[in-house]
Every structure is written in structure tokens, then in C-alpha cells.
Amino acid sequence: MHNNIKNVKRCTKCILSANFPRIKFDEKGVCNFCNNELLHSTEQEDITSATLEVQKLFDDKRGKSEYDAIVCYSGGKDSTYTLKLAVEKYKLNILSFTLDNGFISPVAFKNIEKVVTALGVDHITYRPSYEFMKGLYRVSSLENIYNPKTLTRISSNCNSCISIINITSLKIALEKRIPFILAGFTLGQIPSNTIYYQNNYEFFKESRKPILDKFKSEIGPEVSRYMEISEDLLKSSESFPHNINLLCMEDITENEILEKIKPLGWIKPGDVDGCSTNCRINSFNNYVHTLKFGYSPYELELSHLIRKNLLSREEALEKLFDQPEDQINYAKSELKLDENQILKNKVV
Amino acid sequence: METKEKIQSDLLQFLSRQFFVDIEDIQIDKSLIDTGIIDSMGLIEIASYIKKTHGFVVSNEQMNRDNFGSVLKLVDFIYKTKS
Numbered sequence A: 001m002h003n004n005i006k007n008v009k010r011c012t013k014c015i016l017s018a019n020f021p022r023i024k025f026d027e028k029g030v031c032n033f034c035n036n037e038l039l040h041s042t043e044q045e046d047i048t049s050a051t052l053e054v055q056k057l058f059d060d061k062r063g064k065s066e067y068d069a070i071v072c073y074s075g076g077k078d079s080t081y082t083l084k085l086a087v088e089k090y091k092l093n094i095l096s097f098t099l100d101n102g103f104i105s106p107v108a109f110k111n112i113e114k115v116v117t118a119l120g121v122d123h124i125t126y127r128p129s130y131e132f133m134k135g136l137y138r139v140s141s142l143e144n145i146y147n148p149k150t151l152t153r154i155s156s157n158c159n160s161c162i163s164i165i166n167i168t169s170l171k172i173a174l175e176k177r178i179p180f181i182l183a184g185f186t187l188g189q190i191p192s193n194t195i196y197y198q199n200n201y202e203f204f205k206e207s208r209k210p211i212l213d214k215f216k217s218e219i220g221p222e223v224s225r226y227m228e229i230s231e232d233l234l235k236s237s238e239s240f241p242h243n244i245n246l247l248c249m250e251d252i253t254e255n256e257i258l259e260k261i262k263p264l265g266w267i268k269p270g271d272v273d274g275c276s277t278n279c280r281i282n283s284f285n286n287y288v289h290t291l292k293f294g295y296s297p298y299e300l301e302l303s304h305l306i307r308k309n310l311l312s313r314e315e316a317l318e319k320l321f322d323q324p325e326d327q328i329n330y331a332k333s334e335l336k337l338d339e340n341q342i343l344k345n346k347v348v
Numbered sequence B: 001m002e003t004k005e006k007i008q009s010d011l012l013q014f015l016s017r018q019f020f021v022d023i024e025d026i027q028i029d030k031s032l033i034d035t036g037i038i039d040s041m042g043l044i045e046i047a048s049y050i051k052k053t054h055g056f057v058v059s060n061e062q063m064n065r066d067n068f069g070s071v072l073k074l075v076d077f078i079y080k081t082k083s
């Protein structure tokens, strides 16, 4: 796998590879994303308007509920900085929430403890049963569950995990009438026109039904508990919270983020891959994605950081190639999966 | 007032660019989700496009299959709301 991702032809400016959907290279080897033919047409405009709107939303709702916002806190560097911004820059009363997917690095857990203590926020951890999480990852690795469009930015396994985080945080927000859900996504991970938006569970539910049905038939009815919201809760909710990604409105390099969170006691875990700072199944997720699609789920995000001069091309490649074999093998054995099984549903 | 044709060609341009798809591959009378052009987050992106390009906020009630069910339905929705 390492040889595959190392030898593939890539854009000479960013790191998008020849296997990336819709990619074209000009005579200099520069891709059509760098040449501004796709995406990013109005990014700065989006950031400027989001910054204004978000400030207005916060000013309007601050101090009116048990908590102003719930922060989806993975313990990684980006959500750590998001939590810090929420408390210190935006002066919000925060409930921090971690989904324990069974693969969080022990160092990340220590980081969570140190950071929520240093920032003085309330915190809850929710851990679905390990058997369920393993089943979810198995199915997400083996079956083609998601729209390929979704998977240009994220691996199937990460997307499943994030679905549970989204649903769980929305449930908590509805139950406690919390007006905002904050997450640590960066531009590149999400498009600039989704920096903030109001949740619309009813319509999402309809569009996600085929995905949910697939999970239910593969895993069982317990999927409902983790990936659906009860009609009772929906009926009793007058309004839906806004989802906001604070980091998208900050112009900051990774090193600057690391500097800012160091005083909170945050330490980089040693048992994760180059693209994660908290999760030990991430390298396996990247491995599955690369096997199936021929490109890494981090290419779009890292390339975006390069274009914004927040990361050098060399640093990006280093992250992309840093996929520890022992991590991949650990997940393979926990999930009882091998390469041949995964390749059965190869997409390219 | 913009014509429906103009609204439609601008929308197709946006979809093509934002979701990396050739305009010829978009079936304008079919659901963008069912045909794999967008996922559920794509709905948010389209709502944001409408706000930016056509100047009105799509309410949660308006974000339904009648209005967002296809390119043709979206064009109708935008046209009606603006006129």
C-alpha cells in the first residue's frame, strides 16, 4: 500500500493524485483544483459572511440556556483548539462531549482530561459498546455504504463514526436545549459554504434512510439507538441547533495551533498516524480507502492547506505517508478483516 | 427578474464546480441525492448557494422534496420565491 501511494502521479503544487475524482493536469503537471477550476470559488466571501453571522448568533443566544454550546471534542489538536476558542474567544458556556469509539489513544484521553480541567468546562464521554463499534467499522470497511461524493473528503469508517458523533451531540443539544453544536472541522475537510448551518434533521433523515437501512440489515436494530433520534424528542423540540465550525474562520497553521494548546497540557500522541492526533483506527481507515479508491481521504484537506500556505507540500506528503503498519494490523485483527475481504468491493 | 433558464444554467454551473461533475451528467428531473451527485450535506451547500446568489434564506420547512427534489424543482422554487 505504501508503495502505491508513494508512486502515484500527483499534482506538482498540491498532493492530489491521478486517482482523485475529476482530476486533470495541465502541461506543468498542475491540477484543475489548483487552477481554480473546481471548488473554492467564493471561499473568502464565505468566511467573511460566516464570521459576521456566527458572531450575531452567539450574541443573540449567549447565556440563555443551561449551556451555550456543546463542543464535539475528540481530544485531537483541532477540536482542542476549537474548545479553547469557544471558551476564551467567544466566551461561551460549554459542555464538552467525547465519543469514545474504542480506538482513542490513551494519550488523547489524558489530553482530554487535562484540557477540560484547564479550561474549566463540564465534560461527558459516551462509549457505545465495543462490539457495536467493531461491527460498524467492519460493515463500513466491507460494504459500499456511502455516496462516493461523501468519500472524496473522508473515509467510510470516519464518516460512520462522525455520524454517531453528530447524532449523539444533536440528541444532547435537543434534550438540554443547547443552541449550538461546535465541531473542529477545517476548510478542506468541509466546504466553505457549510461553516455554519442550522440542523434540519427531518430532511437529513429522509436522505440518509438508505444508509441507515443498510446498517440495520447488516448489524441489527440496535443501529437505531446510535444513529437515530426518537420521534418524541423531535416533537418536543421547538428549534434545531446551529452547527458551527469555528476553526474555519481562523487563519492559523498547525504549528501555531500546537503552540496555543501546549499551555493546556496537550501532548501529541505517539501511537497514531500522520493524519490524526487522537485516533488509533485512522490509519486502517486510510488504508481501506486507499485500497478501494486509489487515493487517500486526506488528499483534499492537505492540498487545501498547501494552497492556503498553511502547510508545505513536503510536510503534507510526510503526513500522508506516515501510516504505521502496526496500527493497521492492530485494527485488522480487532475487526477480524483481511485485505482480500476489503478488496471484494473495490471501487477503482 | 431573472429567467428560469438563467437560474437553471447558473445552478448547473455551481453544481458542476462544487460537486466535481460534468453538467451533461446531471439529470435535471431526478433527485440529486438519489443519482449520487450530492449527499445530505450537499443540501446545506445548495441552501447556502441560494442565499448567496439569490439573496433569500431557505427555512427548514422549505427544505423538502417538493423544493429540493431535483434541479427543475429547485429552479421553480427559486423562481417562485423571488417573484
Ligand SMILES: [Zn+2]
Binding pocket: A011, A012, A013, A014, A015, A016, A030, A031, A032, A033, A034, A035, A303
Ligand atoms: Zn493541485
